[in-house]
Amino acid sequence: MNWMKKCLAASFALLLAAGAALPAAAGQITVNEDIAVSDGYDWTRFAGQNLTLNVYNWGLYISDGSDESVDVVSAFEELTGIRVNYTTFDSNESLYAKMKSGGASYDVIFPSEYMVGKMIAEDMLAPLDYENIPNMAAIGEEYKGWAFDPDNAYSVPYMWGTTGLIYNTTMVDEPPTDWAALWDVQYANNVLMFNNSRDAYAIAAKKLGLSLNPNSVEEVDLVMQELQDQKSVVQAYVMDEIFDKMEGGEAAMAPYYAGDALTMIADNPDLAFIHPTEGVNFFVDSMCIPATSKNKEAAEMFINYMCETSVGYANCDYIGYSTPIDAVWELLDDELKYSPIAYPGTEVMDKAEVFTTLPDEINAELDAKWSEMKSYDESGGSWMVVIFLVGAVLLSCFNIWRKVRKKVRDNY
Numbered sequence: 001m002n003w004m005k006k007c008l009a010a011s012f013a014l015l016l017a018a019g020a021a022l023p024a025a026a027g028q029i030t031v032n033e034d035i036a037v038s039d040g041y042d043w044t045r046f047a048g049q050n051l052t053l054n055v056y057n058w059g060l061y062i063s064d065g066s067d068e069s070v071d072v073v074s075a076f077e078e079l080t081g082i083r084v085n086y087t088t089f090d091s092n093e094s095l096y097a098k099m100k101s102g103g104a105s106y107d108v109i110f111p112s113e114y115m116v117g118k119m120i121a122e123d124m125l126a127p128l129d130y131e132n133i134p135n136m137a138a139i140g141e142e143y144k145g146w147a148f149d150p151d152n153a154y155s156v157p158y159m160w161g162t163t164g165l166i167y168n169t170t171m172v173d174e175p176p177t178d179w180a181a182l183w184d185v186q187y188a189n190n191v192l193m194f195n196n197s198r199d200a201y202a203i204a205a206k207k208l209g210l211s212l213n214p215n216s217v218e219e220v221d222l223v224m225q226e227l228q229d230q231k232s233v234v235q236a237y238v239m240d241e242i243f244d245k246m247e248g249g250e251a252a253m254a255p256y257y258a259g260d261a262l263t264m265i266a267d268n269p270d271l272a273f274i275h276p277t278e279g280v281n282f283f284v285d286s287m288c289i290p291a292t293s294k295n296k297e298a299a300e301m302f303i304n305y306m307c308e309t310s311v312g313y314a315n316c317d318y319i320g321y322s323t324p325i326d327a328v329w330e331l332l333d334d335e336l337k338y339s340p341i342a343y344p345g346t347e348v349m350d351k352a353e354v355f356t357t358l359p360d361e362i363n364a365e366l367d368a369k370w371s372e373m374k375s376y377d378e379s380g381g382s383w384m385v386v387i388f389l390v391g392a393v394l395l396s397c398f399n400i401w402r403k404v405r406k407k408v409r410d411n412y
Contacts, residue, residue, distance in 0.1 A: 035075040037308045041134065046298050047081030053298055056095065057110045058285070059088040059240045060260070061159070063318035070314035076305050082298055090239035091196035093367075099124060105292055107299040112285050114198065116155050117148035117357030119288070125154040126289045132300035135307035143284055143324035148357060155286035156303050159259070159321040162344060162352060163199065163281045166246060166261045166273045167253035179207040179276045181253060188233040192245060192254035195237035197370035198355060199281065200227055203255050206278040213356045217365040224369035228376055237374070246271060258341050259321030266320075273341050275348045282352035284324070 028036040029043070037043065055073075065071030073084050089095045092115040098104060099119075111119060119125050130136055136156055143157040165176055171190065172181075182191050182203065194200040202212035204226040214220045235251055243260070245251050247268045256264075261273040287303045289296055305311060312328040315321075322342050323329050329337060336342055344352075358366065 029079070031075045031079045034070040034314060035072065035079075035308075035310045037079065037305065037310065038135070041304065043079050043301070043305075044081060046301070049081075050083075051081075051295060051298055052083040052085055053107045053295055053302055054085045054087070054105060055108045055302065056087055056089060056098075056104075056106045057108075059090055060243070060263075061088070061110065061285075061319055061321075062086075063314040067318075069318040072306075072311050072314050075311075076302065079305070080298075080301065082301075084302070092198065093196055099290060105294065106290050107293045107295050108302050109288050109290060110158055110285050111288060112283050112355065113146060113148045114355035114357050116286055116288060118363075120149060120154055121357065124291055126291045126293060126296055127153050128156070128289065128303075129297075129300060132297055133304045133307070135304045138307050138309070138312075138325050138327060140324050140326050146284065146354070149286075155288050156307065157324040158285050158287050158306065159316070159319070160282070160284045160324055161257050161259045161321050161342075162275060162283070162348065163202070163255060164258055164261065164273050164275045164341070165253060165255055166264060166271055168246070168249060168251070168268075168270050169272050170270050171249070171252035175272065176253060176274060177277055179203050179255070179278055182255065183207070183230050183233060185233055187252045189235045190252035191230075191233045192236055192238050192242055192251045193227075193230070193234050194255055195239050197366055199255070200237075200370070201366060202281050202353075202355070204230070206276070206280075209278070212279075212281060212353050213358065214362055214366065217362060220362060220365045220369055224366075224373050228373045231373070231376065243267075257321075258344075259319055262320035262339070262341055275344055279351035279353060280348065282349065282354050284354075 027039050029039045030036045063069045063072050065074065073086055076082070077084055089098065092112050095109060095111055096115060096118070099106070099109070116125070133156060136152070139157050143160060144152055149155045165179070165181065167176055167181075169175070172187070181187070182193065184191075194203070198212075201214070201220075201223055204223045205212050205214070208223060208226060210219065210223065214223065236245070238245065238254070242254055242256055243264060246254060246264050249268070249270070258273065258275075261271075265271045265273065287306060289299045289303075293299055306315070307325060309325065309327045309331070312323055312325045313331050316323040316328055316332070317336075320336075320342065323332075340348075
């Protein structure tokens with residue numbers, strides 16, 4: 001953990017210790033030296049019931065006890081007596097595919113706004129009972145009531161952020177300023193790209209001066225051609241793999257999420273981050289309960305717990321993402337609170353755009369063109385493979401025919 005995170009963690013531990021010294025006045029239950037929760041909530045009503053919650057979150061998106069961080073899941077288990085089975089995904093699309101397959105049952109998931117909208121439309125989410133989530137009141141008003149769930153009937157904001165471009169200052173001639181840098185041939189085989197269709201599409205669309213939300217299948221085709229043209233400079237399409245590659249100096253630049261950029265920069269000071277001039281994606285990731293959950297009330301307890309100030313602080317401090325909880329923001333060190341990466345100013349936010357839930361026709365075209373683009377080999381290598389396989393089959397058939405013909409002759 002970098003020095004800033006250590007200082008923040010130490011400062012907050014002192015705050016909690018002070019609160020623990022005045023339990024009645026603070027109105028809190030101290031779980032451990034790092035976590036204290038509101039005492040007006042019945043946290044133990046499921047104790048002794050041998051209950052397990054299946055929680056499905058993005059990778060590296062919670063304070064998990066590693067690198068001297070707070071293990072917020074273990075603290076929840078200690079507080080409530082509920083066991084948590086915590087697993088991760090790497091994109092909204094993989095989350096959706098896993099849920100649609102029916103191969104697993106989840107109680108709490110963390111989709112982004114456009115995926116929340118899609119899941120609501122497909123009756124995949126359960127409506128929330130806010131009697132069990134009183135900490136919704138702690139969420140800032142600017143993060144509530146978005147178009148994908150205008151009444152927040154199905155979602156509670158977890159973290160927010162923006163996309164941008166992270167680059168290695170020792171591997172570029174000049175600091176990039178726009179998304180077009182990701183197409184620059186001088187960085188061939190040194191560029192990483194998002195390995196999911198919406199984020200990758202958004203970058204190419206912004207490069208072309210278009211909205212990151214396509215309005216027609218023709219617009220999808222145009223933008224996907226731009227991504228296909230980029231393939232010659234792309235080293236790899238990545239999600240969580242970006243950490244090892246950028247921190248290890250294996251690539252010159254990549255688009256990614258601002259919160260994760262802070263973590264990578266802390267681990268490699270040669271890295272820097274910019275919000276490209278064409279505009280970026282502004283996103284909110286939320287906590288939701290699948291309609292198939294068998295433990296809805298306990299899942300609502302987990303969501304309420306995640307909105308506790310001490311828990312929100314631990315998560316925000318460790319993962320570097322931006323908090324929608326006002327009380328957590330107030331606790332942050334000024335260096336993070338006023339970071340232009342984590343909390344960009346109006347110059348960036350005025351040009352930021354939010355993903356919308358796409359119509360089925362456009363979404364299907366986006367998925368199809370993404371798969372087509374990923375499999376496209378501009379060197380013609382894929383056709384050579386096909387030709388080789390056809391040739392091998394023909395040769396095998398010819399050899400079989402020769403053997404049969406020889407056997408027939410021998411019988412005579």
